[in-house]
Each structure stands twice: as structure tokens, then as C-alpha cells.
Amino acid sequence: MIIEPVILFFLLGIAAGLLRSDLKLPAALYETLSIFLLLAIGLKGGVELAKHRVTELLIPSLIVVVTGALLPLTAYPVLRRLGRLKRADAASIAAHYGSVSVVTFAVAVTYLGHQQQPYEGYVTLFLVLLEMPALVTGVFLAKGLASPAEDAAPQWGRLMREVFFGKSIFLLLGGLFIGWYAGPAHIAPLDRLFFDLFKGVLALFLLEMGLVASGRIAELKRFGLFLIGFATVFPLLAGLFGAAIGRMMGLSVGGTALLATLYASASYIAAPAAMRIAVPEANPALSIGASLGVTFPFNLLLGIPVYYWIALKLHGG
Amino acid sequence: MIIEPVILFFLLGIAAGLLRSDLKLPAALYETLSIFLLLAIGLKGGVELAKHRVTELLIPSLIVVVTGALLPLTAYPVLRRLGRLKRADAASIAAHYGSVSVVTFAVAVTYLGHQQQPYEGYVTLFLVLLEMPALVTGVFLAKGLASPAEDAAPQWGRLMREVFFGKSIFLLLGGLFIGWYAGPAHIAPLDRLFFDLFKGVLALFLLEMGLVASGRIAELKRFGLFLIGFATVFPLLAGLFGAAIGRMMGLSVGGTALLATLYASASYIAAPAAMRIAVPEANPALSIGASLGVTFPFNLLLGIPVYYWIALKLHGG
Amino acid sequence: MIIEPVILFFLLGIAAGLLRSDLKLPAALYETLSIFLLLAIGLKGGVELAKHRVTELLIPSLIVVVTGALLPLTAYPVLRRLGRLKRADAASIAAHYGSVSVVTFAVAVTYLGHQQQPYEGYVTLFLVLLEMPALVTGVFLAKGLASPAEDAAPQWGRLMREVFFGKSIFLLLGGLFIGWYAGPAHIAPLDRLFFDLFKGVLALFLLEMGLVASGRIAELKRFGLFLIGFATVFPLLAGLFGAAIGRMMGLSVGGTALLATLYASASYIAAPAAMRIAVPEANPALSIGASLGVTFPFNLLLGIPVYYWIALKLHGG
Amino acid sequence: MTTDHRKLLTVICEAELESRLAQDVMRLGAHGYTVTDARGRGAHGVRDAAWEATLNIRMEVVCEAQVAAAIAAHLRKTYYDNYAMILFIQDVEVLRPEKF
Amino acid sequence: MTTDHRKLLTVICEAELESRLAQDVMRLGAHGYTVTDARGRGAHGVRDAAWEATLNIRMEVVCEAQVAAAIAAHLRKTYYDNYAMILFIQDVEVLRPEKF
Amino acid sequence: MTTDHRKLLTVICEAELESRLAQDVMRLGAHGYTVTDARGRGAHGVRDAAWEATLNIRMEVVCEAQVAAAIAAHLRKTYYDNYAMILFIQDVEVLRPEKF
Numbered sequence A, B, C: 001m002i003i004e005p006v007i008l009f010f011l012l013g014i015a016a017g018l019l020r021s022d023l024k025l026p027a028a029l030y031e032t033l034s035i036f037l038l039l040a041i042g043l044k045g046g047v048e049l050a051k052h053r054v055t056e057l058l059i060p061s062l063i064v065v066v067t068g069a070l071l072p073l074t075a076y077p078v079l080r081r082l083g084r085l086k087r088a089d090a091a092s093i094a095a096h097y098g099s100v101s102v103v104t105f106a107v108a109v110t111y112l113g114h115q116q117q118p119y120e121g122y123v124t125l126f127l128v129l130l131e132m133p134a135l136v137t138g139v140f141l142a143k144g145l146a147s148p149a150e151d152a153a154p155q156w157g158r159l160m161r162e163v164f165f166g167k168s169i170f171l172l173l174g175g176l177f178i179g180w181y182a183g184p185a186h187i188a189p190l191d192r193l194f195f196d197l198f199k200g201v202l203a204l205f206l207l208e209m210g211l212v213a214s215g216r217i218a219e220l221k222r223f224g225l226f227l228i229g230f231a232t233v234f235p236l237l238a239g240l241f242g243a244a245i246g247r248m249m250g251l252s253v254g255g256t257a258l259l260a261t262l263y264a265s266a267s268y269i270a271a272p273a274a275m276r277i278a279v280p281e282a283n284p285a286l287s288i289g290a291s292l293g294v295t296f297p298f299n300l301l302l303g304i305p306v307y308y309w310i311a312l313k314l315h316g317g
Numbered sequence D, E, F: 001m002t003t004d005h006r007k008l009l010t011v012i013c014e015a016e017l018e019s020r021l022a023q024d025v026m027r028l029g030a031h032g033y034t035v036t037d038a039r040g041r042g043a044h045g046v047r048d049a050a051w052e053a054t055l056n057i058r059m060e061v062v063c064e065a066q067v068a069a070a071i072a073a074h075l076r077k078t079y080y081d082n083y084a085m086i087l088f089i090q091d092v093e094v095l096r097p098e099k100f
């Protein structure tokens, strides 16, 4: 089986980092590519969404939000007891794994395209819906339900703004809305930029992610075996769980594989920003190291094919 | 009537600003997008220009330059007497409104495309021609015809360089020349970048302009009602005037609407830079607040459809 | 004969620089465009490489590397004796002219496309192979074979990393590998970005190179006539030599012209970086002034057509 | 030309904190601030600005000595334990003391 | 290693002025300058570097005391009234005094 | 709030040297450093940051006086002859002296 070219760009980035090449992408390019990907994914999802009535999607959305909230609640005790992590760290990592990785989702979409496997376009809505609740859950896990200290109040305001108006949610939602409102015909003139170039831009972004991840990989030894184990086993179980939910909800093979990927993926954009604000005492090196240094490459290289295979099996394939 | 997707991007940017989202486009992206748009508009205009003989365009160009110069001369006394603005401020604002907004022009072109309304491609030449004279007029208005102070002399040199070799004129003229010289066949290989991606890039740029404009909108109250009134009424009158000129010159409906848009639009790239150099005592918050905070959104949302409707009416539509 | 539009962008950049326009491309854009071009050239070459067996290319590669190494060895005594340059400067300039310019290569490819002249796609491999050996030769020329000082040792390590893992080699090689491994069918989805936009991106990059080169042109008088002469005559001779080698190796007209261009071109990305590390006592103003201020424009405007003409002649055209 | 003396307080920290610091320093009596993007290394490891999580900023505030002291105390209390941050103070001469 | 004393003059102002300042400081006797991009807030409001009209720069000049004073006086006279600008001066030790 | 005194060493030089300087200062006893991108002009002409060969950086190190002296001496010996570089040293007050 041939490795997808976009994955090869990721490996090239990792190689550049490990071989200490002087290759460096400008920070402005990183930001530009991520803005592009978020908008493009939103737009595409919005165009698909326009094909469905809102009421049709209400129940599935609810199921996704509720079952999605179970992920951090399951991860937390494991991290706390088995991993013996501090409360703040366990809560923050749980939030990262409850939330989702937009780029992992994009790579899974590319993978399905490669297998010529169709999927329900409205899964993008689930991507947006899954991104947020885990962040709030994570804060509750860290602080407890009754937050007594008065100076915690303003941070809640800040957190809510970060969660709802943070860059990644804002662009995803904005794109979703524009795509839905304008519909395929009116979006068509934007296709040359947002859809035709999508895969190339994803490749460049993965090159950069490889460079960034390589720095995290080098740090792996500091984390200890438990965290590395968690960062590979938890995604597999979460993916299995997501696939089961997808099957139950009546999604196609493609949709099931995508939902599994969402459950299995760990955030490294929205979650770090939100946790830094709401749970600053958590060590970001742990959560980002696990999600970006281990889970992200794991999902790209191994996870996505596995989740696809699970989806096929669940559909009797 | 559906709102154009590119306008939705502008509204998304305004929303991000007003909701205090942490969305921010890197400054290098802003610069890149504006370089792209200026070059692309120039190239496209140049390719169209190649279809005409220079002599054909001489008289129309002259009419445009002369009538265009009337705009700041009309705006100035209004700003000075009705608005009771300081001389420098009135002159600087007059220069902004006499000059043109390249992005407003681009949105109008998109709007015409949407209405499947053709237009004379050489209107781009008028865009370039209208950008400059108002800046020079503005300086005369501020300083008077006889500028006695000796230390004003070097600033004239600086201003002339800014006006003729400033980024926006330089790229527009450069693109115009390359497009004209090379012609459609030789430009074709560049079409993939400069023409196919145009609308997508415009959408991204409008997202950024929305972010920037939102900051100006928040400041609106500081300006007082007069300036807000001026920034909406003057464009309407200038647009009507431009439409009349266009009709007189025998332009098509599309061309007439574009010329009206040019007269109605206010500069926020070339004019601020030139005024900062030549009339530094003018307060840029006033002129940019009016042109970018009021007139730009006004033209995008309301003005362009109105100028189009006027053009239709003048052609008996 | 019409000038290629991409060359017009270069001239526009030079004009902007000489007229002291305030046009400036953001540094992040320069870096982004150069990363794009290196990857795209690599990918394209890799796809072509996949059509050949490695063994087929072994002998030609060897010939190219060995004859390529002759270039700096020839340039050095000329620079030293005729030019009376210091040892370090002569060695550094020799390294620049022994190495190659990726952008000159890209313009030559564009030129051939314009002439509808096919060429062997694997010439890109020669581009990569020619980039490195001259740098090593340059260091030997500067330091002598027996480098006695102990503190020179670590710099060798640094140099080797720069040569093999420097940005330009790394991206070219990485692209080459990905293109070769994935093959045309799997690379196809990336074509929209890397191939369709190639010429437009090249145009933008040449605009920037024009701006940069104009600064060097202004400095020309400081170099003296010898260096200007060297920077035009050496490329012509090297191009003739390269064309002869290409003919001998049985390359087509297009392939011969490209090989001639490679021999004739002088590096201004990989070489300056490597020389700064390994031969810091050489004055970069001299080598970059010659390669970027003289040879680069010379090749773009005059050299490439000449090398093409030589290739035609050698093939009895 | 008369000059006057003020303090220049420089904070280098995670970019994440920019908007909060800006509010803090204004609230504590500064009349302005300047920010540049930065990267670096310290007790929290290498922060190379390759992506958003590792960006630093460098904020400068010219102000009166007691304002500088108040800001320093506030930052120390609020951020020092949980964020990558350093802070130092210098003497500067300024031209228009009423501005600071 | 002998060191010597010089002044470090720092100007923070609208990016628009960069090329003019560069000419000014050289003409007034400086041997060099360093510029970085910046954003900030002051009497002229928030300048957030989101687009060209709100960019700031930060220019540093290491020079002799009388050159610093001349530059400061010139900037005050020429730009202070109409441009967003602040300026401060510090003492620095330098290694090769002949450079400055 | 007790403060303590340290030195702030600022190096402005070709961007090419960044990784080497970073290693050098850590090896010579610094506990951290901060880097920003810069452009400028000096004895080696205008370095306008338009492309990679003309980028400058500005590195700051807060450290003890003898570390600053050691770094300055090392840079002078290793780079001054062949690279565009200047260096200056200032006194600073710091909050947590054990960090530097």
C-alpha cells in the first residue's frame, strides 16, 4: 500500500526536524495555511449542510455532543489514577483528547477520497460541535463544580470567548454559515481557491506540522511511558467508540470512519489556547507533547486506516 | 436577493472584530493579498486595453481626469463650512474621497459578473487615472497655491514619488503594462494564479478588511454625525455624477456602474500614505475613519447595487 | 521577439528598486515563494524520474557531477590571477558559479515551454546534483587540502549539514523523492497548487528578485570592471561547456539547453549560506553582487536564449 | 532641551498573554506600551515561534517608578508561577515627561 | 577587554517614517541604526499593526551623547506634533567605541 | 518586592548566526535569551531584510556581569572580524535573580 503524498510531506517535515535541517516555514505562513484550512473545511461542510433540513440533523447532533462529552470524563480518571498526573494536568489532557484535530479530519477526508469512499458532508458539523464541549468539561474537571475563588469568575468570561470566538471555531463556523447560506452555485467562484488548492495546502501545512511535531518527538522521553501509551491506546478505543456511534446513527462507511477519526483525534489548536487561559497551572508540554508528538502522527500513519477498517467491518465489509 | 459570498466574508470579519474574537490575519498576509489584487486588476485591465487603440481612449481619459478632479474641489468647501473641519483635515478627507478604492472596484466587478453584465475592460485605466490627481489637489487645498515655507519643497518631491511610485499605483500600472504588452495569449499561463484565484483572494482580503473596519466602526461615535452623514451622502452624489459622466461618454450599463463606483469610492491605501507625507498635520483617524469605517462598508452593502440601478435607469433599463 | 511575462515581472521589480518606489514584498512572502518553487521543481522532477530506471541515470549523473566540479576549479585561478582577488573571495565566488540557480533553471523551463521544446524531465536530478559539489570544492580552495587549525573541524560538520540538509537541497530532494515515490497519479491532486500556479508564483518571485537585484545593481560600480566582466563571460563559457556535455550525453535540444543553463547559472541561495559558514572571511557583497546583480539578470535576459541557440546549433538546428 | 527620568519595564513572555498584559499595564497607570514578536529560551525550554503555542512577545512600558513597581508586582503575583515570563527594569531619559 | 560608554537612543513611531528617520539619523552623525517592527498604544490610540496604517517601528541608535541629543532635538521639532512617536535615551557600554 | 542587579547584553548581527550564538551564550553560562528579527545599517552597509542574506537578528541576554563579559569576549574573538555585528551592555534590575 502506497503512503498518501500528503503524509509524505509530514514525514519530510519530521525528517527535516530530526536531521536539524535549517528548513523553517515563516510563522505567517503557518497562520495563513491554518486560516485557509479552517475556512475551506467550513465552506465545504456548509455547502453540504445546505442539502439537509436542520431538523434532520438535530438528533444526530445531540447524540454526538453527549457521547463526545463522555470522552474527557473517561480519560480523566485514567490519567489521574493510572498516570498519577496532577489534577490540572489530567483535566487539561482530557480536554485535549475530548476535543478534535481539524487537520487529522482533513487527512481522513483525503484518505476516503483516495479509497473513493463517499461520506455524509454534514460530518463537518460534528467536527465543530465536538470541538467545544470537551474544553468546558476540562475546566470543570480541573476546578470542580463549585468554584469558590472570586477571581476565577473573569476567567470564565475569557474562556467562553475563547471557546466560542476563538480563531478555529470562528472560522469553521463562519465558513459553515457562508457555505450554507450561499449554496454550491454561489460558492463556485471561490472553488478555485478553497477547494482546488485544498490538498496542496494541506500538504504544505503537514510539512510544517512535521517540523513542529519533530520537536515534540525529541522530548518524548521526558514524558514517561504511561503518557505515550495513553496517547496511542486511548485514540484507538475512542475511535472504536466513535465508529460504533456512527454505525448506530446510520452513517455510511465513510461517515462512520470520519466520526471515529474525530473521536480518536486530539486537539492541538483550540484546546491548548483554551487551557492556557482557564487552567494555566497545567503544564502545556504534557498535553501538547501527547497530542501533537504522539497521537497526531499515530493517527496519520496508523489510526486512520484502522478506523476505516473498523467502519468497513461494522458495515459488514 | 442573496448577499454575495465575498461580502459575507467582509461581514464575518466585522463580526470577529465586534465580538472580540482572537482571529487575526498576519500582517504579511494582508500585504500579500493586496499586492496580489493590485497586480491582478492591473493585468486584467492591461489585457483588455490591448484590444483598443490608445487614441480611442485619449478623450475619455481626459474627461475622467478632469471631472474626477472636481470631486475633491466640491468636497472641500462642504467639509470646511458645513463640517467646520480644520483646513488640513478638510483637504485630506477631500483627497481621500477624490481618489478611489481598488477593493470597492473589485467588488463591483464581481457584482457585475454576478448580474452577467458586461463592461468595458479599459475602465481599469480610469481606476489608475483617478487614483492620483485628487492627492495632488488635496495638497494644494491644504497648503494653498503659493507655498512660501522653504522646507515644504522637499516634501513635494517625496509626495510626487509617493503618488507615482507608491505601491498601489506602481503595481496597478506595472500590471497594466505587462498585460497590455504581453496580450491574452502570453498572459494565459499566469491566469491560473491571477484570474482563477481572484475571487477567493478577494474574499480573504475582505475578511481582513472587515477586521480592520470593525475597529474603525467602534470609533464612529467620536467623529460626530456630520462626518458619518458626509461619508454616506457624498458617495451617493459622486456616484450619480460618475454615472452621468459614464453615460455621456457612451459607456455600457456595466461600464457606467463601474465609473459611478469609482467616483463614489474613497481611497484608504494610496491616500492615507500620501497625506501622511504631504499634510501630516491632518488627523488620519478622521479621514480613515470616514473612508474605511463608513464609506467602504456602505458602498459594499448598499452603494454598488444603487450605482448599478442608476446605470440601468440612465440606459433606460 | 516578445519578452516573456515572467521576465517583465523581474524588470518591474528592478524598476521599482531603481525608481525608489516604496514597493516591498514581506519577507515571509519571499520565503514562502521560494519554498513553493523548490518543492514544485522537486515534485515535477520526481514524477519524471519515476519514468526511468535508476541505473540508466547513473552514468549521466556521474558525468554531470565530475564535469560540474571542473567549473569552480577553472573559475578560481581566473579570479585569483586575473582578478587579483583574495584567496577566500576567489574561492567563494568560484563556489557560487560552480553551483546553480534554481530560479534561472525555472525560467529556462518556462522559456522552453514557450518554444514548445520538450526536454528530459530528469534534468532536475542534475540540478540537485550540481548544487552541492561546488560548495565543497569552494571550501577546499579557500582552506587548502590540509586544514591544520583544530577549530576548523566543527565548521566542517556545520558545512556538511548546511550542504546536505540546507533548505534548498532539502526541499528539492524531498520533492524529488515524494514525486518519484508517489508517481503522477497520486501527485495529481497536488497539481492544482504546485503545477498550475507555478508560473504565476515564479512571476511574483521574480518581482521580488528584481527588487533585491536592483539593490545589487546600484552597488555595481564598487566591484570594478573585472568582476562584471567575469560575471558575464564565465557564464557564457560555462554554458557552452554544459551544452557540449549535454550533446555528448545524448540529451535532446531542450535537455541540452537546460544543462547549459545550469552550468552557466550562479547560486545565490545555497552558496551564500554555505560560504558564510565555511569561509566567513570572504566578502559576501562580492559574490552575491556578481551572481545576483550581474549573472542572474544577464542569464534571464540574454543567456537563456543564447544557450538555447547553442543547443539548437549543436543538434544541427 | 530638558529631559527627565523614567523607568523602562520590559516583559518577555508567552504571546498568549498579550491582550491581558495590555489591559493590566494600562489599568495600573501606564500611558502606553510597545510590543514586538520574539522567540527565545529560558526555564520553560526553547520557544521557537514556529507555531502559535511557542510564540513569545516582548512588551516595553515607559512609566514612573512606582507604576513600574506596581506592574512588576502584579505580573509576579498573577503570572510568574504558571507562565513563561521574565521582566527587567531600566532607567531612561525621556523628552516629554508628561507623556509617561 | 576595554569597554566605553555611549548612548542608546530608542525611537518608537509610525512605520511610515522609517526611511525618513534613517536618513535623518545618519545625517546627524550616527554610524548605524537597527529597526524592528512593533505595535503598541499611546496618546494616538491603539496601533495594532493589522494593516499598513497602524504599523509601528522601533529604531535604535547607539551613538555619542551629543549625536543622541541632536537626533532627539531634530525629531522633537520635526515629527512630535504630527506623528505618533516616543523617544528615550539610555547609557550603554560598547566594545569597539570607534564603531559608534 | 526585592530586586537585584544584572547585565543586559544585546547583540545585533546577521540572522545566519542565530543558532550558533544561541549555543554559545548557553555554553558560556546564560540561563536564557530572547531573539527578535531586525534590519538596519552599519559598517557592513544596509541590511534591509528583503531576503535571507540581509536579515538581522537582535539577541538579548540577561545574565551576571562576568557571564556578559565572557560572552562579549567570545563574540568579539569569534565573529567580529567576519560578520556584521554590534554588541552593547546595560544594567538592569530583575525580580527573581536566581533565574539569570
Ligand SMILES: Nc1ncnc2c1ncn2[C@@H]1O[C@H](COP(=O)(O)O)[C@@H](O)[C@H]1O
Residues within 6 Å of the ligand: D012, D013, D014, D038, D039, D040, D041, D042, D043, D044, D045, D046, D047, D056, D083, D084, D085, D086, F030, F031, F032, F033, F034, F035, F060, F061, F062, F063, F099, F100
Ligand atoms: N536570561 C534570559 N535572558 C533573556 N531572555 C530570557 C532569559 N530567560 C528567559 N528569557 C526569555 O523569557 C522567556 C520566558 O522565560 P522562562 O519563563 O524562563 O522560560 C523565554 O522564552 C525567553 O524569551
Ligand SMILES: Nc1ncnc2c1ncn2[C@@H]1O[C@H](COP(=O)(O)O)[C@@H](O)[C@H]1O
Residues within 6 Å of the ligand: D030, D031, D032, D033, D034, D035, D060, D061, D062, D063, D099, D100, E012, E013, E038, E039, E040, E041, E042, E043, E044, E045, E046, E047, E056, E083, E084, E085, E086
Ligand atoms: N508609555 C509608553 N511606553 C511604551 N511605549 C509607548 C508608550 N507610549 C507610547 N508608546 C509607543 O509609541 C507609539 C506612539 O506613541 P503616541 O505618540 O503616544 O501615540 C505607540 O503606538 C506605542 O507603540
Ligand SMILES: Nc1ncnc2c1ncn2[C@@H]1O[C@H](COP(=O)(O)O)[C@@H](O)[C@H]1O
Residues within 6 Å of the ligand: E030, E031, E032, E033, E034, E035, E060, E061, E062, E063, E099, E100, F012, F013, F038, F039, F040, F041, F042, F043, F044, F045, F046, F047, F056, F083, F084, F085, F086
Ligand atoms: N550605531 C548603531 N546603532 C544601532 N545599530 C547599529 C549601529 N551600527 C550597526 N548597527 C546594527 O548592527 C548591524 C551590523 O552592524 P555592522 O557590523 O556595523 O554592519 C547593522 O546592520 C545594524 O542593524
Ligand code: NA
Residues within 6 Å of the ligand: A071, A096, A097, A098, A099, A100, A101, A238, A262, A263, A264, A265, A266, A267
Ligand atoms: Na477526540
Ligand code: NA
Residues within 6 Å of the ligand: B071, B096, B097, B098, B099, B100, B101, B238, B262, B263, B264, B265, B266, B267
Ligand atoms: Na472617489
Ligand code: NA
Residues within 6 Å of the ligand: C071, C096, C097, C098, C099, C100, C101, C238, C262, C263, C264, C265, C266, C267
Ligand atoms: Na553554475
